[in-house]
Amino acid sequence: METSAPLDIVIVGGGTAGWMVGTALVSGLRPHQARVRLVESDEIATVGVGEATIPAMRDYNRFVGIDEVEMMRETNGTFKLGIEFLDWGFKGSSYHHPFGVHGAGIGGAGFHHHWNRARLAGHDLDIEQFSYAIAAARADRFEFPNPDPDKIDSTYSYAYHFDASLYARYLRKVAEGRGLKRTEGKVVDVTRDPLSGDVASITLASGEVVKGDFFVDCTGFRGLLIGQTLDSPFEEWTDWLPCDRAWAVPCARADRFTPFTRSTAREAGWQWRIPLQHRTGNGYVYSSRYISDDEAAATLMANLDGEALAEPRQVRFKAGRRTASWTRNVMAAGLASGFLEPLESTSIYLIQVAVMNLLKLFPGKRVEPALVEEFNRRVDMEYDRVRDFLILHYHANTRTDGELWKHCREMEIPESLKHKLELFRHRGVAPNYHDGLFALPSWISVLLGQGVLPGGYDRLVDNVPLAQALAEMERQRSAITRRMPAMPTHADFVARHCAIS
Ligand code: FAD
Structure with missing residues (x-):
C-alpha cells in the first residue's frame, strides 16, 4: 500500500541533467508529495559542452515556468530555426533540416508527394524553396512564428542555442527558490539495502550520509549509481555511430x-x-x-x-544507452543514461523525456515494476528513434573521401531503419511520430537532403491535376519570398528582444 509521506528524492550530479531534473521535480510536485535534494561536487567538473537544442525545449521551459527573455539573457542565448548540413550526402552538397514544414499539403496529400510527382514529371523544383524556416535561416532573419495558422509565417517553430552551463546555473536559482535543497559534496560510497537491493543512501566525503527513497543518477558518463552500483548494462551502438x-x-x-x-x-x-x-x-x-x-x-x-x-x-564518449535507465529505485538522466552524438542536438531533449516521464509515472515508496517497465519502454523508444535518424545521416552518403564514409555506407543498418528507407524509396512514406522525435518534416528533409529519392507518391496526389498543384506550389513559394524582407534580421531581433547587457 502506498503511504502518504513525501518521497525523499536525491539527485546526484549538478550538470544540465541534474538541474533540469531538479527544477522539473520541484515545479511539478508539491512538498507533501516529494522533498528534493541535489548533491553535486565542485571537485568533479561537468562535461561543459552542449549548446544547441530543439523546439521541444520550449515545452520544458513552459512546464517549469521559465521566462524566455530572462533565460536568453542569462545564457547568452540565440534563436535556432534548424540545422544546415554541408557536405553530408557528398562533398559540395548542402541542405537544411528546418524546424518547420516544406510546404502545406494540397488536396489531402502531403506537400512532398506533390513535389515528387512534379519531379518525376520533369519539373526541377528545389523543395527547400517551400520552407519558410529555411528561407528565414538563409537570410539570417528571425521573428516569432505567427500564431494564426492560416498565415505562411506560422509554418515553423524555433529552439535555442545557449551556454548549457549557464542554463544549469540559471535553473539552480529557479529550483532553489522553489525549495530544492542543494548540498555540495563528493559521493564516496553508496549503500544498498541488504534485503531489497535498492540504493539506501550515499556517503559524502565529509562523512555525511544522505538517505533517500528514490535516487536520480545525473553523474554524467560515470553513471555512479545506475552503472557502477546497480550494473545496469550499457548497450553500445559504436558500429553504427563510430564517432567517439x-x-x-x-x-x-x-x-x-x-x-x-x-x-x-x-x-x-x-x-x-x-x-x-x-x-x-x-x-x-x-x-x-x-x-x-x-x-x-x-x-x-x-x-x-x-x-x-x-x-x-x-x-x-561512446554511442549507446543503458538497457534500463530506471533500475530498482534509481532513474538515470543525461549522460548517465546514454549518449548520442549532438548531430541533431538531442541530448538535452532526452533529459527532458526522462524527467517528464518520471513525473507521469511517479513512484510511491515501493517502486511498482510495471511503472519501471513502462518508463524504460518509453525512453528506449526515444533513444532508438533518434539513433536511427542519426545513422541515416551517415549511411546515406556517396562521399569518396575517408574510410568512415565507406564504412557507414556499406554497414548493416538496424532493421527499423532499413524498413523506413524501403518505405521512403518506394512511395515517399516517412515516419510521423506524434509522441516523440522525429516528425515527418524532419525525416523528409534529411532523406531528400542526403539524396534518398522516392520512386512513387501518395495516390491522393492524382486527385489534383498536376498544373493545379504546380500553381498552388508557386503561390506558396511566392508568399514566402514576399514576406521575407519584412522579417527582422536575427541580430536585430536578439538585440531588441533579449540582448545581454
Ligand atoms: P555532466 O555535465 O558530466 O554532469 C555530471 C555531474 O555529476 C557534475 O555536476 C559532477 O560534479 C557530478 N558528479 C559526478 N560524480 C560525482 C560524485 N562522485 N559525487 C558528486 N557529484 C558527482 N546536448 C545537446 O542537447 N545539445 C548539444 O549541442 C550538445 N553538444 C554536445 C557536444 C559534445 C561534444 C558532448 C560530449 C555532449 C553534447 N551534448 C549536447 C550533451 C550535453 O552536454 C549533456 O547531455 C548535458 O550536458 C548533460 O550532462 P550531464 O548533466 O548528464 O553530465
Whole structure:
C-alpha cells in the first residue's frame, strides 16, 4: 500500500541533467508529495559542452515556468530555426533540416508527394524553396512564428542555442527558490539495502550520509549509481555511430550571426558551428578509428569561424544507452543514461523525456515494476528513434573521401531503419511520430537532403491535376519570398528582444 509521506528524492550530479531534473521535480510536485535534494561536487567538473537544442525545449521551459527573455539573457542565448548540413550526402552538397514544414499539403496529400510527382514529371523544383524556416535561416532573419495558422509565417517553430552551463546555473536559482535543497559534496560510497537491493543512501566525503527513497543518477558518463552500483548494462551502438571523441573550442563572435546550427561533414566526422551572443562554439566530432587526435585538432583549428578564445578541449564518449535507465529505485538522466552524438542536438531533449516521464509515472515508496517497465519502454523508444535518424545521416552518403564514409555506407543498418528507407524509396512514406522525435518534416528533409529519392507518391496526389498543384506550389513559394524582407534580421531581433547587457 502506498503511504502518504513525501518521497525523499536525491539527485546526484549538478550538470544540465541534474538541474533540469531538479527544477522539473520541484515545479511539478508539491512538498507533501516529494522533498528534493541535489548533491553535486565542485571537485568533479561537468562535461561543459552542449549548446544547441530543439523546439521541444520550449515545452520544458513552459512546464517549469521559465521566462524566455530572462533565460536568453542569462545564457547568452540565440534563436535556432534548424540545422544546415554541408557536405553530408557528398562533398559540395548542402541542405537544411528546418524546424518547420516544406510546404502545406494540397488536396489531402502531403506537400512532398506533390513535389515528387512534379519531379518525376520533369519539373526541377528545389523543395527547400517551400520552407519558410529555411528561407528565414538563409537570410539570417528571425521573428516569432505567427500564431494564426492560416498565415505562411506560422509554418515553423524555433529552439535555442545557449551556454548549457549557464542554463544549469540559471535553473539552480529557479529550483532553489522553489525549495530544492542543494548540498555540495563528493559521493564516496553508496549503500544498498541488504534485503531489497535498492540504493539506501550515499556517503559524502565529509562523512555525511544522505538517505533517500528514490535516487536520480545525473553523474554524467560515470553513471555512479545506475552503472557502477546497480550494473545496469550499457548497450553500445559504436558500429553504427563510430564517432567517439570531440574537440571543442570557443571562438569570438563570427561576422555572420546565423539563426541556425551548422554541421559540416569532414573526413572522419563532422564539425559544428553554434552562434551564441558573445561567442561562436566550434567543435569536431570524430571517430578515433579513422583519424588521430592531433590530426582532428589540427582540422578543427584550420577551419574555425572566428578567432579561438581558448585551447581546444577534448571529450571522449561512446554511442549507446543503458538497457534500463530506471533500475530498482534509481532513474538515470543525461549522460548517465546514454549518449548520442549532438548531430541533431538531442541530448538535452532526452533529459527532458526522462524527467517528464518520471513525473507521469511517479513512484510511491515501493517502486511498482510495471511503472519501471513502462518508463524504460518509453525512453528506449526515444533513444532508438533518434539513433536511427542519426545513422541515416551517415549511411546515406556517396562521399569518396575517408574510410568512415565507406564504412557507414556499406554497414548493416538496424532493421527499423532499413524498413523506413524501403518505405521512403518506394512511395515517399516517412515516419510521423506524434509522441516523440522525429516528425515527418524532419525525416523528409534529411532523406531528400542526403539524396534518398522516392520512386512513387501518395495516390491522393492524382486527385489534383498536376498544373493545379504546380500553381498552388508557386503561390506558396511566392508568399514566402514576399514576406521575407519584412522579417527582422536575427541580430536585430536578439538585440531588441533579449540582448545581454
Ligand atoms: P555532466 O555535465 O558530466 O554532469 C555530471 C555531474 O555529476 C557534475 O555536476 C559532477 O560534479 C557530478 N558528479 C559526478 N560524480 C560525482 C560524485 N562522485 N559525487 C558528486 N557529484 C558527482 N546536448 C545537446 O542537447 N545539445 C548539444 O549541442 C550538445 N553538444 C554536445 C557536444 C559534445 C561534444 C558532448 C560530449 C555532449 C553534447 N551534448 C549536447 C550533451 C550535453 O552536454 C549533456 O547531455 C548535458 O550536458 C548533460 O550532462 P550531464 O548533466 O548528464 O553530465
